[in-house]
């Protein structure tokens with residue numbers, strides 16, 4: 001059997017959107033391998049998530065509902081994922097390339113003695129085998145890799161696959177695994193950055209600020225512009241390190257990978273590690289007072305100006 | 320407490336990579352360096368030693384003989400000794416192979432804390448720490464920006480996760496992977512560099528550790544990503560708005 005297992009990500013009773021491109025990836029892989037796409041929900045009182053997943057393009061849903069999955073822990077997820085992969089005959093086990101997927105999937109891969117591909121952006125056939133492309137070198141190089149293990153674990157870059165069309169509800173199977181809760185680790189807290197704005201990874205517009213803004217206060221003008229165009233706010237690592245923006249806003253090699261329709265880079269110089277996270281944007285607009293800043297080399301439109309003047313002016317002009 | 324901090328010799332990714340005619344990476348003119356994420360891991364280990372919490376810090380690398388250079392760079396920051404597991408062609412090893420070798424090192428050294436970087440800046444897998452945790456049966460705390468061992472044999476770790484931050488408590492021994500806000504790595508001082516030259520650096524092999532590995536992931540070449548062209552500069556906010564509305568049509 002060569003089924004494809006997709007581990008769903010969810011929060012507060014709702015399927016996270018990051019799961020959908022992962023199913024999109026699974027569809028492409030399925031065209032090469034055949035088999036079924038099985039969605040897996042590990043959670044507590046998570047029937048609503050399973051129901052949502054059932055219409056998201058999978059062929060089958062498995063719900064493992066237990067208090068030990070109430071708070072996310074890799075030590076609890078990994079054995080469950082490995083067990084379900086085994087009993088359901090999976091040849092590919094996929095999860096979003098989110099901080100959750102990146103945390104538990106390598107652990108599950110080691111348990112399954114499986115090779116693992118991180119951040120897949122493409123799946124294709126190579127001499128009859130399934131092969132993958134993934135960005136390396138801060139996005140300046142694409143590696144092509146194949147796997148020789150019976151099972152291959154794959155995290156999927158959200159920006160590179162479409163969500164499949166919603167389908168008829170797939171059957172939901174409830175399984176209990178009987179694993180005990182891990183006793184050498186405890187979840188303590190999740191300090192969530194509250195926001196009414198769209199998530200960076202699926203925002204159509206992003207206004208991102210850099211160190212040049214010099215204060216958290218200055219990010220308010222970016223927020224105002226973002227709210228006007230229905231976008232999200234992002235930041236460079238230097239801005240986050242300086243305390244101007246929360247870590248969740250960071251875009252780049254160590255932050256989020258984004259690909260909005262329009263990306264405003266405000267007072268960001270354009271280090272390769274930042275570009276690694278936003279080069280896939282459709283239109284890039286730069287506002288920087290230094291006309292030589294490297295970010296202009298990848299910008300569609302550049303305005304050489306003081307951000308403190310240009311951003312409020314832009315917001316006013318768009319009102 | 321004994322700490323094992325891992326370091327990888329990575330290619331310097333600041334330069335633009337070049338490909339050979341058969342789609343391999345042309346590494347002939349590329350320098351190597353210590354993986355930046357590992358500097359944060361080593362720094363944390365050294366700080367715990369300076370605070371008197373760690374009694375011994377061992378720097379471990381799987382790599383070619385040349386990797387002693389990166390190990391000395393780490394030892395110049397601090398730590399007591401190095402352990403190089405000699406593999407000439409680390410490029411042929413996948414993450415699971417590296418993790419299996421490191422698991423054998425953990426079995427031999429019995430550290431209370433293993434600190435890895437969360438990611439290598441060249442091959443960017445972000446897997447080795449998590450795999451090592453499974454193979455050793457130890458708890459993991461990845462993407463750490465805060466690490467506080469307590470007196471009862473546990474450590475509280477602040478993790479950078481999507482949507483904010485999360486705290487977990489792991490029982491030692493445990494596996495930690497370092498993110499960039501964990502600390503600010505020091506520059507090695509001249510006395511540090513001199514001292515590092517004299518620190519013991521043992522060289523072993525996977526065979527001597529009793530591991531044989533066969534990588535599952537096989538590289539089949541590289542390609543360059545589509546290049547983005549520089550666009551135009553506009554003279555004013557009014558012109559920018561006009562272009563966005565009427566040319567790019569991305570804003571109404």
Ligand SMILES: Cc1cc2nc3c(=O)[nH]c(=O)nc-3n(C[C@H](O)[C@H](O)[C@H](O)COP(=O)(O)OP(=O)(O)OC[C@H]3O[C@@H](n4cnc5c(N)ncnc54)[C@H](O)[C@@H]3O)c2cc1C
Nearest residue numbers: 210211212236237238252253254267268269271274289307
């Ligand atoms: C291993 C590693 C991983 C990294 N990961 C990331 C990552 O994920 N994301 C990331 O962003 N960085 C990352 N970095 C850091 C990266 O190398 C840069 O240091 C960082 O992106 C710089 O941020 P910046 O552009 O905001 O700051 P700077 O480079 O300091 O640029 C500030 C810019 O603001 C402009 N400016 C100043 N004042 C004004 C004004 N009034 N109006 C308009 N413009 C103004 C300046 O001209 C300048 O171009 C990483 C680095 C390493 C080593």
Ligand SMILES: Cc1cc2nc3c(=O)[nH]c(=O)nc-3n(C[C@H](O)[C@H](O)[C@H](O)COP(=O)(O)OP(=O)(O)OC[C@H]3O[C@@H](n4cnc5c(N)ncnc54)[C@H](O)[C@@H]3O)c2cc1C
Nearest residue numbers: 325381413414435436438439442443444445446447536538
């Ligand atoms: C030219 C080239 C060709 C390659 N070909 C292949 C290939 O064919 N197949 C393949 O699977 N991989 C290949 N690689 C990747 C390479 O072998 C990786 O080093 C290995 O897979 C580990 O991945 P990573 O460093 O990205 O791990 P990550 O999980 O990103 O590393 C995280 C942390 O683990 C620790 N760590 C990782 N490696 C070591 C090490 N060697 N010693 C000590 N600590 C370490 C470090 O603390 C690091 O910060 C190639 C790399 C290059 C540059």
